[in-house]
Amino acid sequence: MTSIGIDFGTTNSVAANYSADVVEVIPIGEPPSEWVAMGFDSVLPSVVALDEDRVMHFGWQAKTMATDKKFEAIKRLFKAEEIATAGGEDFLVEEVAAAIFRHIRQRILATGLDFSSAVITVPANSRGLARYRTRVCAGIGGIEPLGLINEPTAAAMAYSRRQIGEEQNVLVLDFGGGTLDVTLLDTRDGMFFEQASAGIPRLGGIDFDNAIFQDLIQHVPGAEQWTTADKNRVRLDIEMAKIALSSADEHTIINELIPGGFRLTRPRLNELIRPLIERSGPPIERVLNDVRMGPGDVDVLLLVGGTTNVPAVRQFVSEIVGREPATGVDPMTAIAEGAAIAAAILTGEETDSDFVVSTEHSLGTVTLNPSEGRLEFAPIIPRNQKLPAKQTETFFPIFDDQESVRVQVIEGDETQPVEHPDNVILTEFDVPIDPPRPASEAGFDVTYTYDADGLLHVDVIDAMTGATVTDRVTVTFKGARDPKDLVSIAGRVRSAVDDSTPTAPTTAASQTEDPRTTELVNRARSKVMPFVDDAEAAVISELVDQTLEASSEELTHAQGALEEELRKYSFLW
Ligand SMILES: Nc1ncnc2c1ncn2[C@@H]1O[C@H](COP(=O)(O)OP(=O)(O)OP(=O)(O)O)[C@@H](O)[C@H]1O
Ligand SMILES: [Mg+2]
Known part of the structure; x- marks a missing residue:
């Protein structure tokens, strides 16, 4: 297994x-030799590029x-963007991400x-939409998500x-390359409890590369003439230079675009990235404050993500936390x-x-504070709550005889104003008050159920009559x-994505019969x-009929065939 x-x-x-108690990294990438030498032997860049024939690589x-x-850092677009654009080509964000998942799948099968x-x-720190899109894109790529797990928790599990x-x-x-996440976990007896988390969604090694790039173009003659392809070429050398400087004191970038060379020293690099590194301080402090701990209470400081290889990053973080990073991962x-x-x-x-x-993040509703005449974020499931979580709060309309109230499901930080960019209205709907009555008697209970994958369901019940006033709303x-x-x-x-690469393995059908x-x-x-x-529906319909009509000897096979066909659409449920 x-x-x-x-x-x-x-x-x-x-x-x-993970197989037979052993965890192994699967070699899904085939890096050029100079990258292998820098420790990139098992990673696959999350990059898609189109050639002249618009074939994906x-x-x-x-x-x-x-x-x-060239489509890079697509995951950064998960939070809010619809379209990824590169070189005049537009793709839906999901299409590019799903293509990467499909490629990963093919690479794993090929081993x-x-x-x-x-x-x-x-x-x-990823929000509802980003989590949802991750699930959907994996599914479209042909990988059914068993579950989603927060990256820092996964790292702690590997360490422990x-x-x-x-x-x-x-x-x-x-x-890492694109995000900074800080999480405090309490581990005991093989259990991992997330205590608090904070982060910066757009801060990572890419920003270090950009800082170097900005400096470089001011010093290299002719840089203003570079095409996008030229800039991409230079960025690659910049990334290699940055990585080289994690162990060397200086490095010179020389290529056909920079024939005179661009020399970068470790002190100069540190100067360029210092403001970025310092931004990691507040999330660390926020997490420690949230759990009322001082740096002395941290037993293990675990640094993961490629950017923690930068000596100045390690030093800055170790100083704040007051301990040396753990080794062995x-x-x-x-x-x-x-x-x-x-x-x-x-x-x-x-x-x-x-x-x-x-x-x-906290999840709640938007309420009106009548005395101050402003909107407020009323949390129902506060941040740092264990999942799955279920919580009910009772709300009342403002006026007597209102016929309905509007429920706005909000995600974010309740200490900030509702309009703050960190706060997002996920969905909104009207709840009827039937019969209309004095406000004090028209309370309704709003229950938020948040499942382990971070998907939210909302139920509303009339507190006086006990009637269900809205069918369960699953927050899409x-x-x-x-x-x-x-x-x-x-x-x-x-x-x-599929060319001559292996196709899906056939999966044995479940043993249970009728319920299945x-x-x-x-x-x-x-x-x-x-x-x-219609054509796809006809295929599925045929397999449904075969399953329903199968004799007991044929049943397992028929179920397996139907399941296999449905698996193509696992992103729909
Ligand atoms: N030895 C090194 N020194 C400096 N930077 C490094 C080193 N190794 C990797 N990096 C940088 O780390 C980043 C990649 O790290 P990683 O693969 O952990 O990120 P990611 O998982 O893709 O991103 P994220 O976690 O933000 O989604 C790149 O910016 C890369 O240049
Ligand atoms: Mg990462």
Whole structure:
């Protein structure tokens, strides 16, 4: 049995496999030799590039291609963007991300591992829409998400496997290519509890590279004439120079665009990136404040993410926390390794440990404060709450005889004004008050249920009559796509990525019989068939009929065939 974990990173993706109690990184990338020498032997750049024929290329090939049609850091767009643009080409964000997932899937299958599902990691600070999109894009790429796990928690799981001991407070600082995440976990007896998290969604190694680039173009003659492809070429050398300076004192970038060379020293690099490094201080302090701890209470400082290899970063963080970083984990692969352990826990293969996920943002409703005449964020599920979480609050209308009230589901930080950019209205709907009555008698109970993957369901009950006034609302995030669009994206992704690469492995059907049939048939009819085109619906309908009509000898086979077909659409449920 294999349990797969995938760290879908802003700049690099990593996959790991847990099998028979051993965790191994899967070699999904084929880096050029100069990158292998810098420790990038098992990562796949999360990059897609198009050639002149608009054929998609992935990973190292895409990263090192001289083209302006290059899609990088796509994960940064998950939070709010719809479209990814490069070199005049527009793609839906989901299409590019799903294509990367599909490529990862093909690479894993090519190593001979048979799998169809995986645990996928997300930054601890990622919001509802970003989590939802991660799930959907993995599914479109043909990887059914077993679950999502926060990246710092995954890293702590990878670390603690080697260091089982007494109860410890582990502060994880994950500083990658695109995001900074700080999480404090309490680990004991193989259990991982997230205590508090904070982060900066757009701060990472890419910003270090940009700072160097800005400096370089001021010193290199002719830089203003560079095309986008030229700039991409230079950025690659800049990234290599930055990495080289983690161990060397100086490095000179020389290429055909910079024939005279550009010399960079470690002190100059430190000067350029200092303001960026200092931004990691406040999230660390916020996390410690949230749990009322001082730096002295941290037992383990775990640094993960490639950017923590920068000596100035390590030094800055160690000084704030007052302890040296832990050793024994690979900062680039620890998150994927932890995700593989999480996958093994979810499939029941690993029973010695477990993990608990918590929220990084508050969820609530918007209320009017009548005396001050302003809107307020009334939290229902506060931040740092363990998931799954369920909480009910009672609200009253402002005026007597109101016929309805509007419920606005808000996610963010209740200490900030409702209009603050950190606060997002996820959805809104009207709740009828029937019959209309004095405000003091018209209370309604709003229950938020937040599942372990960070998806929210809302129920509203009339507190006086006990009647359910709205059917359960599952918060489909603003910006989430229509199921029909997802199906057409999936079709495009399959044809763009699948060439001569291996196809999906066939999965053995479940042993349980009638309930399984019911479940599969319901899934086909309610979740998939309404959204696919007629030809696809006909295929599924045929498989449904075969399952319903199968003799007991044929049943397992028929169920398996139906399940296999439905798996293509796992992003719909
Ligand atoms: N030895 C090194 N010295 C300096 N920087 C490094 C080193 N190794 C990797 N990096 C940088 O780390 C970043 C990649 O780290 P990582 O692969 O952990 O990020 P990611 O997981 O893709 O991003 P994120 O976690 O933000 O989504 C890149 O910016 C890379 O240049
Ligand atoms: Mg990362």
